[in-house]
Amino acid sequence: MPLHRVSLSKAWIIALICLPIFLGSLDVTVVSAVLPHVLYDLEIPLQSELDTAAWVVSGYLLAYSVAMTFMGALSDRLGRRKVYLLALAIFALGSYLVAIADGWPTRIALQIAFRLGGSRPDPALASLWMLVTARMVQAFGGGAMVPVGMAIAGDLYAPSALARPLGVIAAIDTIGWVIGHLYGGILTRFYDWRMIFWINLPLCALAFIVIFFSLNAPELSKLRRGALRGMDWIGAGLISIALLALNIGLSRETNQGDQLSLSAQGYLPKFAIVYLALAVLFLVLFVFRERRATHPLIPLTLFRRVNFSPALLANFLIGVSLFIAIANVPLFINTLVAETLQQGAWDSGWMLSALTVPMALAAFPSGWLTVRLGYRLPAAFGLGLAGIGLLLMSHWGLATPYKQMVPQLALTGIGFGLTMAPIAAAAINASPAPQRGSASGLVIIFRLVGMTVGVSALTTYGLQRVAHLTVMLPVTSVDLTTAAQNGMLIIARVIGETFLIAAIVCLVAILPSLLLKPGKVVESLEGVE
Amino acid sequence: MIHVDIRKPLSSLCFFLLLCIVTGCESPTPQPLSADEILSSAVERTRGLKSFHFVIDCEGAFAYLTEDRSLAFGRAEGNFYTPDQVRATIRIISPGMITEMSMVALGDEYWETDLLSGEWRKLPSAGFNPATLLAPQSGFQEILLNDVSNLRFEGLQELPELPGQNLYTLSGMLGGDGLYSLSYGLIGPQPMAIRMWVDPQTFDVFRVQLDEPATSAETGPQGETTTIWQVDFWDFDQITPITPPPEN
Numbered sequence A: 001m002p003l004h005r006v007s008l009s010k011a012w013i014i015a016l017i018c019l020p021i022f023l024g025s026l027d028v029t030v031v032s033a034v035l036p037h038v039l040y041d042l043e044i045p046l047q048s049e050l051d052t053a054a055w056v057v058s059g060y061l062l063a064y065s066v067a068m069t070f071m072g073a074l075s076d077r078l079g080r081r082k083v084y085l086l087a088l089a090i091f092a093l094g095s096y097l098v099a100i101a102d103g104w105p106t107r108i109a110l111q112i113a114f115r116l117g118g119s120r121p122d123p124a125l126a127s128l129w130m131l132v133t134a135r136m137v138q139a140f141g142g143g144a145m146v147p148v149g150m151a152i153a154g155d156l157y158a159p160s161a162l163a164r165p166l167g168v169i170a171a172i173d174t175i176g177w178v179i180g181h182l183y184g185g186i187l188t189r190f191y192d193w194r195m196i197f198w199i200n201l202p203l204c205a206l207a208f209i210v211i212f213f214s215l216n217a218p219e220l221s222k223l224r225r226g227a228l229r230g231m232d233w234i235g236a237g238l239i240s241i242a243l244l245a246l247n248i249g250l251s252r253e254t255n256q257g258d259q260l261s262l263s264a265q266g267y268l269p270k271f272a273i274v275y276l277a278l279a280v281l282f283l284v285l286f287v288f289r290e291r292r293a294t295h296p297l298i299p300l301t302l303f304r305r306v307n308f309s310p311a312l313l314a315n316f317l318i319g320v321s322l323f324i325a326i327a328n329v330p331l332f333i334n335t336l337v338a339e340t341l342q343q344g345a346w347d348s349g350w351m352l353s354a355l356t357v358p359m360a361l362a363a364f365p366s367g368w369l370t371v372r373l374g375y376r377l378p379a380a381f382g383l384g385l386a387g388i389g390l391l392l393m394s395h396w397g398l399a400t401p402y403k404q405m406v407p408q409l410a411l412t413g414i415g416f417g418l419t420m421a422p423i424a425a426a427a428i429n430a431s432p433a434p435q436r437g438s439a440s441g442l443v444i445i446f447r448l449v450g451m452t453v454g455v456s457a458l459t460t461y462g463l464q465r466v467a468h469l470t471v472m473l474p475v476t477s478v479d480l481t482t483a484a485q486n487g488m489l490i491i492a493r494v495i496g497e498t499f500l501i502a503a504i505v506c507l508v509a510i511l512p513s514l515l516l517k518p519g520k521v522v523e524s525l526e527g528v529e
Numbered sequence B: 001m002i003h004v005d006i007r008k009p010l011s012s013l014c015f016f017l018l019l020c021i022v023t024g025c026e027s028p029t030p031q032p033l034s035a036d037e038i039l040s041s042a043v044e045r046t047r048g049l050k051s052f053h054f055v056i057d058c059e060g061a062f063a064y065l066t067e068d069r070s071l072a073f074g075r076a077e078g079n080f081y082t083p084d085q086v087r088a089t090i091r092i093i094s095p096g097m098i099t100e101m102s103m104v105a106l107g108d109e110y111w112e113t114d115l116l117s118g119e120w121r122k123l124p125s126a127g128f129n130p131a132t133l134l135a136p137q138s139g140f141q142e143i144l145l146n147d148v149s150n151l152r153f154e155g156l157q158e159l160p161e162l163p164g165q166n167l168y169t170l171s172g173m174l175g176g177d178g179l180y181s182l183s184y185g186l187i188g189p190q191p192m193a194i195r196m197w198v199d200p201q202t203f204d205v206f207r208v209q210l211d212e213p214a215t216s217a218e219t220g221p222q223g224e225t226t227t228i229w230q231v232d233f234w235d236f237d238q239i240t241p242i243t244p245p246p247e248n
Helices: A010-029 A035-041 A046-053 A055-078 A080-099 A104-116 A123-156 A163-190 A200-214 A233-250 A270-292 A300-304 A308-337 A341-373 A376-393 A402-429 A433-471 A480-508 A510-514 B009-023 B035-047 B130-134 B140-147 B177-182
Strands: B051-060 B072-081 B085-094 B097-106 B109-113 B120-122 B148-159 B162-174 B192-198 B205-213 B226-234
Touching: A010 A055, A010 A080, A010 A123, A010 A163, A010 A200, A035 A046, A035 A055, A035 A308, A035 A341, A035 B097, A046 A055, A046 A123, A046 A433, A046 B097, A055 A080, A055 A123, A055 A233, A055 A433, A080 A123, A080 A200, A104 A123, A104 B162, A123 A163, A123 A433, A163 A341, A163 A433, A233 A270, A233 A433, A270 A300, A300 A308, A300 A433, A308 A341, A308 A376, A308 A402, A308 A433, A308 A480, A308 A510, A341 A376, A341 A402, A376 A402, A376 A480, A376 A510, A402 A433, A402 A510, A433 A480, A480 A510, B035 B140, B035 B148, B035 B162, B035 B192, B035 B205, B051 B130, B072 B130, B085 B130, B140 B148, B140 B177, B148 B192, B162 B205
Parallel strands: none
Antiparallel strands: B051 B072, B051 B226, B072 B085, B085 B097, B097 B109, B109 B120, B148 B162, B162 B192, B192 B205, B205 B226
16 A cells, blocks of 8 residues: 655665665675684684584574564564564674674673583684574574565555565665675675674664654554464464574584594484474474464465466575585685685685676576566576586686686576576466565575575585595595695585585476476566566 | 670670671681792692693684694693593694694503594604693693792682682793793793682692793784683593594
């Protein structure tokens, strides 16, 4: 319903709410290029704590996805303005906590440990866990702003004109994580890594003040009587637990202190099976709950509509494959190519741009191609290109120069970019008009969950393979130089293998994309992603 | 002089309560000892220990493990069992990366984990071994007795790790020659400031801190000119004998 008492123009309001959404999505990938630098600064041993460190990335993706599932519904009840500002404040608080994670929060956590159990945690690990916790707080706020922002657009625009503002919000969200690594790499080149998070604070404060005074239409501030009672808290809890269990199940924990060999633990530790089973159980319970809930968080009827499920499945697999590339390019450069951490962050940022900038640029012709050719062909063609690009990347070695990497990254990026519009449009066009907001949100959530699964599974696989290959080496003396050279060769090989896995996942994603049936393509949805 | 008739229990109780209020209900302070007496008692206590848990933490200027200055010591945490058994995890700082390895030393036998895989491998003993540094009869304790000068009693202090527990605090100067040979050149040989925190009742040494001036080539990541070594001990006599690790 159009609002007449909003003091700003609709377009200005959309622009205003997009700024914090952009900051939140920047931070999805901002640490991927600078994570080695952060870990060095916190004195975190990579080979025994990489799986914990991966939570700095996967924890953000997880909390971001969880917040997206229910914060939009919460804003239906508490009012958009209030929930949006709350989410913004949580994001700013999380940014502050990340910036000072190894300062007073770690000292307080250690004091609590000393007083409670008499235990003495390793200060470096305590600071890493504080960093992960702060990142999750930050992500919860960042993720919540996306569905609430979309809901604000839904309040401001009539259904017939809603597609474009939703597309803008989704595009801003995507652009954020597409350039996040470059932004992180550039800032870290000139400043301490904490600056990435300090810089959010004045921007959030400014956005908070402007939104507080501008977004004051009664329709955006209404609070329904008994609002929180109508909220599907059980559903929100079930999906959160399911996603958390999935992430823990795919992670790997070493036995700290004892440092058991990785290969001795087998490829799927017992605890992983328990957590993965829990994830399935809670997902089933969530579906069961949503089918009976008066106000479900996710309208499950959408999944019965033509094209919706294949589109989301393809998007999930794209998320898995894409994030393996996004996480591994910086790992390859930082570990095997760059001479210093600053150089690594800088080079990683720019090299990843060779993947993500063509991806963003290819999204435009992909919309045009979708309108003319339908969903199936551009999506399958794009996945094929991305698969070939990843296949070529799987042959990278210690001697591979940047000029050889760039065209392969660009090919992969163009491939992924071509899938954006057909996949998103297939899902959104499959939905009835009132549920297109939910459909847009689900498109993003499935990609994010795919990314979370990708980063967790990749870390586990990578560490296991490194351990397995190292055991194959002959026993050497304590010649650390030789050990380092062998280690680099092994890491290069394992990263190559993960690119190969990403290529296979990409090619598998062609299957659901081939199930997309030709349908009416709404031209205004071209720019949805 | 206040005279108390102990045959009047109520009066005695009132006096005791009054005394408590005036003195802030503090537990009785141990009989004051000289700094040298505290140190001797602490060393004597340490010599009688069967086992303990330890953390050796290095902050500030780098303490290099290799001559080419490519690897620096970060931290070691583990268990010690007399006379020469140690199991520890050692954190190593290399350019651009922090790594960790575990080691077990049982007399002359030595095992360590591979830096990449974590697999245990038996190797000829070489370089820095925490067992040598910690051995009660020949290690750090002897250096405390023989090489410390200008020892002063600084009063009672709490450590953050032991809230509510006042500890004797000693300070002085430590000649670095003995420590230099004991630590395979990792610490010393120049003199350094030393501080110790000792339990007033048991004379357990909870912490030793060394402030070692760095050479110009050893400055830390932020240009620090001092290496701060903090050695913590706890779980006295609570560690079981150390067994060889599973070899592959």
